[in-house]
Amino acid sequence: MEPLRTDEIVTQLVSRSVRIAAPPVEAALAAMKRPRTMWTADDEPTVVGGGEAVAVEADGPARLTRVRETATALFADADFDGPEVAQPRFFGGLAFHEDATGRDPWTDFPAARFVVPEVQLVFDGDDAWVTLTVRDGDAESLADRLEDLSETFESLTETTPADPPGVVGRHRTTSLEAWHESVDAAVSRIRAGDLRKVVLAQALEVELEAAISVPDMLARLGTAYPDCHRFLVEPETGASFVGATPERLVSIRGKTVETGALAGTTGRGDTDDEDEWLAEELLASTKDNHEHELVAEAIREQLDPFCESIRVGERGIRKLATVQHLWTPIDATLEQDEHVLSVVEALHPTPAVGGLPPAEAFDVIRDTEPFDRGWYAAPVGWFDADGNGSFAVAIRSAVVNETLATLFAGVGLVADSDPDAEWDEVQLKYRPILDELED
Numbered sequence: 001m002e003p004l005r006t007d008e009i010v011t012q013l014v015s016r017s018v019r020i021a022a023p024p025v026e027a028a029l030a031a032m033k034r035p036r037t038m039w040t041a042d043d044e045p046t047v048v049g050g051g052e053a054v055a056v057e058a059d060g061p062a063r064l065t066r067v068r069e070t071a072t073a074l075f076a077d078a079d080f081d082g083p084e085v086a087q088p089r090f091f092g093g094l095a096f097h098e099d100a101t102g103r104d105p106w107t108d109f110p111a112a113r114f115v116v117p118e119v120q121l122v123f124d125g126d127d128a129w130v131t132l133t134v135r136d137g138d139a140e141s142l143a144d145r146l147e148d149l150s151e152t153f154e155s156l157t158e159t160t161p162a163d164p165p166g167v168v169g170r171h172r173t174t175s176l177e178a179w180h181e182s183v184d185a186a187v188s189r190i191r192a193g194d195l196r197k198v199v200l201a202q203a204l205e206v207e208l209e210a211a212i213s214v215p216d217m218l219a220r221l222g223t224a225y226p227d228c229h230r231f232l233v234e235p236e237t238g239a240s241f242v243g244a245t246p247e248r249l250v251s252i253r254g255k256t257v258e259t260g261a262l263a264g265t266t267g268r269g270d271t272d273d274e275d276e277w278l279a280e281e282l283l284a285s286t287k288d289n290h291e292h293e294l295v296a297e298a299i300r301e302q303l304d305p306f307c308e309s310i311r312v313g314e315r316g317i318r319k320l321a322t323v324q325h326l327w328t329p330i331d332a333t334l335e336q337d338e339h340v341l342s343v344v345e346a347l348h349p350t351p352a353v354g355g356l357p358p359a360e361a362f363d364v365i366r367d368t369e370p371f372d373r374g375w376y377a378a379p380v381g382w383f384d385a386d387g388n389g390s391f392a393v394a395i396r397s398a399v400v401n402e403t404l405a406t407l408f409a410g411v412g413l414v415a416d417s418d419p420d421a422e423w424d425e426v427q428l429k430y431r432p433i434l435d436e437l438e439d
């Protein structure tokens with residue numbers, strides 16, 4: 001199905017929902033047809049989608065504005081009969097830079113793409129809502145199809161995720177020598193006052209022993225990282241973009257905004273005492289606290305034009321399976337109703353994945369990184385007809401396609417960054433995805 005861009009809307013979305021006993025999440029995902037999507041966070045309902053009722057694409061500096069306008073027009077004329085939790089949503093994301101290059105492994109990922117799944121499954125406690133959405137359909141035919149879908153989902157049984165496929169080869173896009181040169185050059189610019197911070201990333205291409213099962217990989221990530229945002233975005237054919245990110249970009253419900261600063265990293269200890277010592281070292285680190293405060297300050301400044309009040313919580317430690325981060329929760333109250341995409345546009349990229357000043361950092365990233373970031377470190381998430389939604393920053397992520405995976409990880413550089421220490425941090429940040437690929 002050809003995606004809509006921002007032309008005249010000549011279609012109507014028709015949706016109907018039915019409540020069923022909740023099937024196993026990964027089994028439901030495996031039963032969906034492409035393009036599939038999955039979104040799960042510890043404070044939100046899990047959503048699985050399959051097929052494509054409608055897709056919207058845009059590029060250039062106004063890409064999110066055009067997506068929002070097109071989606072708003074579609075939703076304004078939509079015929080939906082069901083509860084709020086089950087209403088159709090757009091799922092998708094965008095490239096880190098405003099235009100897509102089309103380079104591997106991002107061939108099928110445009111600058112911005114959002115899809116209303118044909119079949120959407122929202123998990124609500126022990127039950128789930130199946131929502132079927134079509135273009136220009138009729139309620140009677142939807143009812144028959146919903147009955148068939150309900151029977152299919154309710155017949156699914158729990159399965160054990162397959163073991164990781166195994167890694168047989170690796171290729172780094174950045175050598176240690178090239179990394180030293182890049183970090184030294186960036187640090188020199190920071191010390192000269194041209195930059196305050198810049199985030200440089202690496203890519204790791206991994207050959208797999210067997211074809212990967214995306215539902216099984218997401219299940220394993222859910223076991224290891226239950227409090228992270230797990231996501232899946234994929235086009236109709238080709239590669240899939242998956243991840244388990246600890247970094248929320250923003251969520252909006254009504255006038256309530258939730259976000260936070262996540263920057264500054266150390267490893268986990270082999271014992272409780274060592275783990276606590278590492279956390280205390282991170283909390284006391286001048287370098288990491290400086291990097292973190294740059295991120296928190298920028299988020300506050302970017303939110304300020306939208307909000308009547310902003311509240312910053314106490315800085316603490318966010319512990320994950322392989323790393324620990326400095327974390328500061330930030331919430332706010334909007335001055336007036338705002339579409340979540342407007343706030344996403346204002347926040348992307350945060351200094352946690354870009355740098356300061358943003359334009360200068362963008363130039364350094366483009367000139368330095370020998371690969372295409374694509375959708376890595378960019379917003380992924382969902383929004384509904386009311387403009388509510390939730391987006392995460394797509395770190396701890398990979399593009400997977402049969403027996404090939406490309407992993408991404410980055411680090412924030414400030415004036416006292418050390419190339420070897422930053423190299424080690426990148427390798428640590430590969431672990432969440434790499435651990436689910438190695439047997």
